[in-house]
Amino acid sequence: MSIIDDVKQKTDIVEVIGQYVTLRKSGRNLSAPCPFHEEKNPSFFVYPERQSWHCFGACNTGGDVFSFIMKKENLEFGDALRLLAERAGIVIPDRIRPDEKKDEKDRIFEMNSAASLYFHGLLLNSLAAEPARKYLQKRKLNEKTVRDFQLGYSLDDWGALKKYLMDRGYSEKELVDGGLLVQSEDGRTHDRFRNRLMFTICDSRGRVTGFGARVLDDSLPKYVNSPQTLVFDKSGTLFAINLASPSIRRLDQAVMMEGYMDVITAHQNGITNVVASMGTAITDKQVNDLKKLTKNIVLSLDADSAGEEAMLRCVDYENTFDIELNVVVLPEGKDPDDVIREHPDSWQEFLQKAIPVVDFSFDMVSAKLDLTKAGDKRTLVDKVGPVVSSLKNPVRRGHYIQKLARLAGVNENAIQASLGAAKAAPSYRPQPQPQARRTGRATVKTLLSKPVEEQFLAFLLKHPEFSLRSRD
Ligand SMILES: [Zn+2]
Numbered sequence: 303m304s305i306i307d308d309v310k311q312k313t314d315i316v317e318v319i320g321q322y323v324t325l326r327k328s329g330r331n332l333s334a335p336c337p338f339h340e341e342k343n344p345s346f347f348v349y350p351e352r353q354s355w356h357c358f359g360a361c362n363t364g365g366d367v368f369s370f371i372m373k374k375e376n377l378e379f380g381d382a383l384r385l386l387a388e389r390a391g392i393v394i395p396d397r398i399r400p401d402e403k404k405d406e407k408d409r410i411f412e413m414n415s416a417a418s419l420y421f422h423g424l425l426l427n428s429l430a431a432e433p434a435r436k437y438l439q440k441r442k443l444n445e446k447t448v449r450d451f452q453l454g455y456s457l458d459d460w461g462a463l464k465k466y467l468m469d470r471g472y473s474e475k476e477l478v479d480g481g482l483l484v485q486s487e488d489g490r491t492h493d494r495f496r497n498r499l500m501f502t503i504c505d506s507r508g509r510v511t512g513f514g515a516r517v518l519d520d521s522l523p524k525y526v527n528s529p530q531t532l533v534f535d536k537s538g539t540l541f542a543i544n545l546a547s548p549s550i551r552r553l554d555q556a557v558m559m560e561g562y563m564d565v566i567t568a569h570q571n572g573i574t575n576v577v578a579s580m581g582t583a584i585t586d587k588q589v590n591d592l593k594k595l596t597k598n599i600v601l602s603l604d605a606d607s608a609g610e611e612a613m614l615r616c617v618d619y620e621n622t623f624d625i626e627l628n629v630v631v632l633p634e635g636k637d638p639d640d641v642i643r644e645h646p647d648s649w650q651e652f653l654q655k656a657i658p659v660v661d662f663s664f665d666m667v668s669a670k671l672d673l674t675k676a677g678d679k680r681t682l683v684d685k686v687g688p689v690v691s692s693l694k695n696p697v698r699r700g701h702y703i704q705k706l707a708r709l710a711g712v713n714e715n716a717i718q719a720s721l722g723a724a725k726a727a728p729s730y731r732p733q734p735q736p737q738a739r740r741t742g743r744a745t746v747k748t749l750l751s752k753p754v755e756e757q758f759l760a761f762l763l764k765h766p767e768f769s770l771r772s773r774d
């Protein structure tokens with residue numbers, strides 16, 4: 303369980319918010335004058351079952367216990383997390399707490415750094431690394447790039463790195479804890495990375511946290527990464543952040559790609575505000591780290607990896623972190639590596655065509671639909687409605703309500719009215735679960751667990767004439 307889930311589970315939103323305002327019972331929920339804006343009649347509600355809050359007044363916003371604390375105490379996400387963790391008596395991970403394991407970590411950084419240099423030397427000089435060098439030539443990477451990224455090669459040997467590092471004073475246990483050796487059940491250990499092209503992964507301060515490793519033949523798995531260690535957490539890692547941060551600050555924009563080679567090729571071609579997520583889904587830790595550098599984040603996705611759930615999550619991030627996410631979509635079958643290698647300039651053209659993540663959700667959902675059909679229009683509203691109504695900014699929300707109305711042939715006023723009705727009805731009680739909630743996927747459910755969206759969907763389900771208006 304992540305620290306965030308842990309804190310959420312051990313925190314009662316009613317207790318937390320109750321320390322700031324006097325909550326009164328209102329049916330199954332609680333209400334109070336909004337702590338964020340001046341008002342006489344309470345339009346601020348707390349929902350114990352969902353562990354969420356919402357202001358139906360001037361703020362017209364809501365969220366979970368983290369967003370409440372962030373807003374109320376004017377804190378970054380990490381600080382809000384720390385505050386709530388301390389309150390719940392949860393041990394905070396080392397990256398936030400004053401560091402008791404600093405020595406142990408420094409030792410792993412040192413060890414990784416030594417391993418990285420060892421792999422790099424092998425790539426440049428060892429006879430065995432010829433296939434790796436051939437591969438890099440084929441991908442058109444030059445010497446400077448190989449140096450900048452400190453690419454490497456691991457020998458086809460079960461104990462080469464182990465011997466190299468133990469000769470330099472590292473213990474077997476340290477090597478296991480640092481993720482460089484694998485320990486089998488009988489206690490024996492061997493090198494984790496063998497006969498692979500090695501990618502050195504650094505944190506924003508340039509310290510080596512771990513490695514990615516690619517096969518040089520057709521064997522599987524194609525990629526192996528360092529396991530979770532004291533200094534490496536795959537889900538929070540941004541590959542090349544150490545090289546990209548100056549450009550990200552300067553250009554006030556970060557581009558997130560998916561693969562090591564995409565990022566390396568981009569940097570070699572002068573596109574240096576680029577990092578990679580370590581897998582397809584972006585995480586709150588990654589967004590939070592990028593947000594320290596810029597509020598403009600562009601995701602470069604191939605069509606297959608851009609699932610609906612991922613998009614909903616993205617809108618969540620936009621709200622929580624107050625950032626803007628845009629999406630670059632490349633031609634089918636192409637990844638950034640291909641595009642940039644073939645025509646470096648064409649990347650800029652794609653980048654200029656980046657679209658906001660919400661528009662991307664519209665495109666993605668409607669691509670699978672025939673919007674001349676009433677049923678498909680309904681599907682569009684069902685799927686994109688939650689995304690649109692979860693937008694915090696009223697101007698943006700209005701814009702997308704119009705777009706949704708236009709595309710679906712839904713009466714725009716009807717959608718507005720259904721959202722407005724929720725806003726003007728502080729005595730709102732949760733409806734029985736509408737069908738859409740039970741059939742929705744996990745992430746959709748999370749978003750739908752906000753009262754406004756629920757009411758919106760319930761409204762559409764009760765009044766199908768609004769979403770099926772164009773049926774002749
Ligand atoms: Zn308010």
